[in-house]
Amino acid sequence: MFNWEGVSEFVAVAEAESFTAAAKRLGISTAQVSRQISALETRLGTKLFYRTTRKVSTTEVGRVYYQHCRQVLDGLEEAERAITHLQSTPRGTLRITAPVTYGEGTIAPLLNDFACRYPDLTIDLHLSNNKVDLIEEGFDLAIRLGKLEDSSMMAKRLGTRAIYVCASPDYLSRFGRPDSLSELDAHNCLKGTLDYWRFQEGGKSRNIRVKGSLRCNSGHALTDAALKGLGIVQLPDYYVQPHLDSGRLIPLLTQFTENDDGIYALYPHNRHLSPKVRLLVDYLSEQLQNKPV
Structure with a gap:
């Protein structure tokens, strides 16, 4: 393996034609520069400089080197x-x-904005509600929602989401409004x-077992059912917020709302974040924390 000792000092002296000026340029002592040059000449078995009291100049070998x-x-x-x-x-x-819905509605638009800022990047976004293996499938980053399971992944909290229990005015007029968890x-x-x-x-935190006439793994389908007065739902804000704002859905049991539901970026443990991944994580954190609820 090549020995780099003395090379920077040699080049600095050759260009400055002075040990003192070279030392000042490198931010070290003149004595240290002299020692490094002497050691370099010894290692190479040749003289690199002519030294006089008035001038330092390279030898023929020194000029080639x-x-x-x-x-x-x-x-x-x-x-x-x-x-x-x-x-x-x-x-x-x-x-x-x-995740599919949150990815479509929130993450994808942010990634598109990020791509506009950095046109040399290629974005490969995979939307899935399955918990993929980041290392095995070659992902740089995963966006996860809610309570995190114990894992070997590192996590950075990007923001929070609100979870609402709500129903339509029609449902509440027919069946009444629950004011306690036991009434569910x-x-x-x-x-x-x-x-x-x-x-x-x-x-x-408290988990309440519930029962009803409809079960579906689609938040959009559950929102539609609630809007049509079929029952009460518990869903994240990105499904129901517009309908809460318009009054088509009414929030319920707000005094029991769990207010610490996180949005996280996950990446492999013991893996140094590349600058592009760290830049994306910081960007998502800034955007999601400033996102109006």
């Missing part, structure tokens, strides 16, 4: 500039996975993939 060393250092400087450019202007491919047992609760709904009571 300087030309080669200068090219090598120029290449290293270009490599550093290239890496710096990559960090400030990300390029390459970013593979991201996200008397209502038609339209279920998703789980048999229970999550609440917060007395500062603690």
Whole structure:
């Protein structure tokens, strides 16, 4: 392996034609420069400089060595500039996975905006409600919602989402409004993939088992059923917020709302985040934390 000791000092002296000026340029002592040059000449078995009290100049061998060393250092400087450019202007491919509905409505538009900022990037977005293996399937990042399971993944919290229990005015006029968690047992609760709904009571999370006449793994379908007065739903804001704003759905049991439902970016443990991934995570965090609820 090539020994780099003394090369930077040699080039600095050759260009400055002075040990003192070279030391100042490198931010080290003149004595250190002199020691490095002497060690380099010993290692190469040749004299690189003519030294007089008034001037330092390269020998014939020194001039040849300087030309080669200068090219090598120029290449290293270009490599550093290239890496710096990559960090400030990300390029390459970013593979991201996200849940289907949240990915379509929120993550995809943000990624499109991100791609407009950095046209050298290629975005590969995979929308799935399945928990994919990031390492095995080659993803840089996963967007996950709600309570995180224990895993070997690292997680960064990007923001929060609101979860609402709600029903249509028509349903409430016919069946009444529940004011306590125990009253849910008397209502038609339209279920998703789980048999229970999550609440917060007395500062603690609480799961309440619910029952009803409809079960579906589509939030859009459950929203439609609630709008048509079929029952009560518990759904994230991105399904029901427009209907809450318009009054077509009425929020219920708001005093028991669990207010710590997170949105997370997951990436493999012990893997150093590349600059492009870190830039995307920071961008998503900024956008989602500033997103109006």
